[in-house]
């Protein structure tokens with residue numbers, strides 16, 4: 001039997017209150033494969049805390065009732081002159097549709113510098129920014145996925161080797177927020 005790609009199984013038992021629907025707005029023309037793999041990576045990080053991520057273009061946007069909807073914009077600093085330098089992403093908990101942004105070229109550059117597949121780093125950045133939306137204003141921590149600044153060691157150990165994840169306490173807060 002063919003191996004199943006995560007998190008297809010999770011979809012079968014998806015609870016609307018524990019689902020995040022990501023709508024992708026791509027201003028940089030990121031390859032579809034990269035986008036898909038990045039979202040799958042982010043979905044795996046959330047699956048560990050029992051939260052399902054679905055997104056458009058994935059045939060997985062069939063959630064029974066109202067999920068928590070988030071707009072994900074992929075952009076360059078050229079699209080957003082207010083930010084410069086190595087900012088990988090941002091999160092805006094707007095009252096209507098909460099939004100996160102990922103600076104795609106910066107993610108690519110940092111991934112390349114660290115010898116990590118860009119879609120993997122991309123997925124971790126998406127998860128970090130979603131964490132901001134769900135964990136509130138004091139989401140940053142000294143260790144793990146919610147570290148504010150990612151050094152080369154963070155990218156190599158935390159991202160490439162998969163050590164970064166949401167803590168049990170963070171998982172609890174995220175599930176409470178989605179309820």
Ligand SMILES: [Zn+2]
Pocket residue numbers: 128132140146147148
């Ligand atoms: Zn942050």
